[in-house]
Structures are given as structure tokens and as C-alpha cells.
Amino acid sequence: MNSTGKLLTPFRVVMLFTIVVVLGIAAVPGMSVHFLPPATGNTLTVSFSLSNAGPLTVEMEVTSVLENYFSVVTDVEHQQSSSYNGGGYIRLQFAREANMDEKRFEVAGIIRRVYNRLPAGCSYPVISGGSAGNERQTPTLVYTVTAPYQPFRIRQDLFQKFVPTLQDIREVSEVQVSGTPSFRINLLFDQARLHATGVQPNGIIGAINEAFRTSYPGAYTTGEGASYFLRFNNQPPSITDLENLLIPLPAGKMVPLKELVSIRKEEEEQASWFRVNGKNAVNVSVYLRTGVNESALAKAIRKRIDHTKVQLPAGYDVHLEFDDTVHINEAIRKNNYRTLLSAGILLLFVLTA
Numbered sequence: 347m348n349s350t351g352k353l354l355t356p357f358r359v360v361m362l363f364t365i366v367v368v369l370g371i372a373a374v375p376g377m378s379v380h381f382l383p384p385a386t387g388n389t390l391t392v393s394f395s396l397s398n399a400g401p402l403t404v405e406m407e408v409t410s411v412l413e414n415y416f417s418v419v420t421d422v423e424h425q426q427s428s429s430y431n432g433g434g435y436i437r438l439q440f441a442r443e444a445n446m447d448e449k450r451f452e453v454a455g456i457i458r459r460v461y462n463r464l465p466a467g468c469s470y471p472v473i474s475g476g477s478a479g480n481e482r483q484t485p486t487l488v489y490t491v492t493a494p495y496q497p498f499r500i501r502q503d504l505f506q507k508f509v510p511t512l513q514d515i516r517e518v519s520e521v522q523v524s525g526t527p528s529f530r531i532n533l534l535f536d537q538a539r540l541h542a543t544g545v546q547p548n549g550i551i552g553a554i555n556e557a558f559r560t561s562y563p564g565a566y567t568t569g570e571g572a573s574y575f576l577r578f579n580n581q582p583p584s585i586t587d588l589e590n591l592l593i594p595l596p597a598g599k600m601v602p603l604k605e606l607v608s609i610r611k612e613e614e615e616q617a618s619w620f621r622v623n624g625k626n627a628v629n630v631s632v633y634l635r636t637g638v639n640e641s642a643l644a645k646a647i648r649k650r651i652d653h654t655k656v657q658l659p660a661g662y663d664v665h666l667e668f669d670d671t672v673h674i675n676e677a678i679r680k681n682n683y684r685t686l687l688s689a690g691i692l693l694l695f696v697l698t699a
Contacts, residue, residue: 364689388440390453392416394471395433405429407465412436415456419449433469458552470551485522485631486644488668489651492625494661497525500628503658508630511654512647517638525628534608544596545606553593554603585609629667641678644671 392412396404409429413436416425421444426437440449450473457471491508493500504523512521535547589604603609632647634640648666655664 361693364693388442388444388446389475390438390440390446390450391435391474392438392453392457392471393433393435393474395469396465397432397467399467400431401429401434404432404434408468409434409436411464412457412460412471415460416453419452419456421449458549461552462546484633484670485668486634486640486670487632487647487666489630489632490627490665490667491630492627492663492665493659494625497626497628500626500662503662504628504630507657508654511650512632515643515647515650517635517643518632518647519635520631520633522631522633523628524631532610534610536606536608539606543601543606545593550593550603550606553591554588625663641671641674644669 394408394412396408399407409427413425413427416422416436416438419438421441422438423441424439426439428434438449438453440446453473457473461468461470491500491504493503495503501523509521509523512518533550535550540547588609589602591603592600593603593606594600634643648669651664655662658664
């Protein structure tokens with residue numbers, strides 16, 4: 347007992363506590379730190395658009411129809427929907443024990459069966475969520491890039507010299523450029539060819555959505571056939587990649603897309619302009635994967651951007667508009683200060699006792 351008491355003196359206990367505190371603070375940069383807990387991943391969101399339709403029309407012709415079919419899906423604890431001008435969404439929240447891969451597959455199957463019953467001009471519903479996932483729902487960093495050039499020129503320069511350096515970072519899930527005209531790819535269907543092969547347009551649209559993660563805003567019919575539009579938020583795939591995309595036929599064979607449709611790529615008209623101090627401006631949003639140390643990674647990204655922005659042509663200005671890790675860093679600093687202060691007070695009591 348005496349030997350144990352000599353080993354565990356108050357001074358040694360406080361020193362041991364201080365060492366543990368210092369080691370804990372040193373380990374913070376290697377930990378996965380989040381300001382809010384990650385999503386549980388038991389929610390699926392089905393979003394869609396209906397061109398030139400008001401909320402009531404969207405609700406009656408699309409939202410309510412999909413909700414009715416989704417009612418047969420098991421393990422749904424809560425269902426929420428919203429209809430607005432030009433589109434809407436349905437959010438399905440499942441029980442914690444539900445297998446989300448199976449539920450996502452089940453919902454996708456329902457959409458494939460129901461799509462032909464939706465009104466003309468309705469986009470192919472897109473499913474998002476379904477797991478804890480690898481991607482965040484909100485950007486960690488947002489930069490504003492201004493330059494005395496047209497938005498299309500700014501976009502080209504960013505994708506050539508700026509965006510690739512960020513996409514090379516494994517922990518970055520997506521780099522999104524907004525504020526510039528989106529690209530649109532026109533698919534002109536050969537109705538005779540589709541009828542001969544038995545392929546449905548919604549099957550082709552679904553295959554493209556799965557392969558390239560596009561958004562599909564609508565369709566219109568011409569005298570020669572139906573022309574569908576695919577909008578890409580960032581760099582669209584090449585025409586060659588689209589032409590060689592294999593489409594399954596009802597007979598089980600696979601044919602390249604170019605044998606079923608004619609493909610053209612064009613730029614959409616600019617609906618709005620964003621200027622800062624008289625210069626055209628675009629936003630670059632950086633999304634991180636879940637499970638990473640956001641604070642340390644954001645610091646590394648900021649440093650890389652500081653080195654990369656000097657490679658842009660003259661006249662470009664890159665400004666950090668939003669940093670989601672500011673609150674995390676502030677909370678870490680406060681916790682470190684309080685912990686060290688507590689250890690110092692304990693050590694002071696021991697030394698003065």
C-alpha cells in the first residue's frame with residue numbers, strides 16, 4: 347500500500363493527466379472532426395421537373411401519382427413531398443434497420459414502371475441519398491472568381507487550370523462551378539428505329555442518368571421525332587462517350603446510343619448574370635467526402651488554391667466566400683484552451699499545496 351501511494355502522488359497524477367491532455371490535443375489533426383453529426387443515411391429523395399407547370403399541376407399529375415406508387419414500399423416511417431413551379435420532390439424516410447441498397451433498387455424499379463404514365467415533359471425522376479454516403483450535401487468551401495471576361499471564357503479557364511488540381515484530391519467528392527451557362531446535349535430520337543428495336547425513350551434517359559449523373563429537365567416533340575434535353579452542371583461528357591454508351595435492347599443485346607439517336611452539344615442561353623465590381627463572377631464550390639477531417643483538409647485545399655490561382659490569366663481574382671470549417675476551428679480552439687487551463691489550474695494547486 348505504501349509503495350502504491352508513493353507512486354500515485356498528487357503531482358504525478360496531475361502530470362499524467364497533463365501528458366494525456368497534450369497527446370489528445372496533438373491527435374486532433376488526425377481525427378475526423380465535424381461541426382454536426384453526419385446524416386444517418388436512411389432517407390431517399392426523388393426529385394423531378396415538369397416544364398412550364400404550376401405547383402397545383404405538378405402536385406396532381408406527378409407528385410400524387412408517385413406518392414401513390416411509393417405507398418407499397420415497406421419500412422417507410424415518414425413521407426414528405428413538395429410541389430413548386432416547374433418541379434417537386436418526394437422524401438422517403440426509412441426505418442433504421444432497413445437495407446437502403448434494396449430500398450433504392452425498389453424505388454428505382456417503381457420509377458421505371460411508372461414513368462410512362464407521367465405527363466409529357468416530365469423529367470425522369472432522380473434518386474439521391476440512401477446511405478451515409480461519400481458525399482456531403484453542402485459545400486465546405488465556396489470561392490468567388492471574378493474576371494473581365496465572358497462567363498464561358500471564365501468557365502473554360504477554371505476547368506483547364508483550376509478545377510483539375512482540386513479534383514486530384516482523393517477526399518474531394520465534387521467541385522461544382524456555378525454562375526455560368528450550363529451545357530445542354532440534344533438527343534434527336536429516330537422513332538422508326540426505336541419502334542423496330544423496342545427501346546423506350548425513358549429507358550435511354552435512365553441509362554444516361556445512371557452513367558453520367560445528369561439532370562433531365564424535359565422534352566418536346568418535333569415533326570421528325572422527339573428531342574430530349576440533358577443538362578450538365580459541370581463539364582459534360584464528350585459526344586464520343588455518349589455515342590458509345592451501350593443501351594440494352596428488350597431482346598438482351600446491347601447497342602451503342604449513336605445507332606438510336608442523333609447527338610448535339612450546345613450551350614444554354616444565360617438567364618442571369620452575376621457581377622462583382624463590374625466584373626463577371628462565378629462560384630466554385632468544393633464538396634468533401636464524409637469521414638474526413640474537414641478542418642485539416644480545408645486548410646490543405648486553401649493552401650493549394652493559393653498556389654493555383656497565380657496560374658490563371660491576368661485579371662482573375664479568387665476570393666474565399668464561405669468556409670464551413672470556421673465554426674469547427676473556433677470550437678476546437680475553445681476546447682483546447684479550456685482543457686489546458688484546467689490542467690494548469692490543477693498543476694498550480696499541486697505545486698502550491
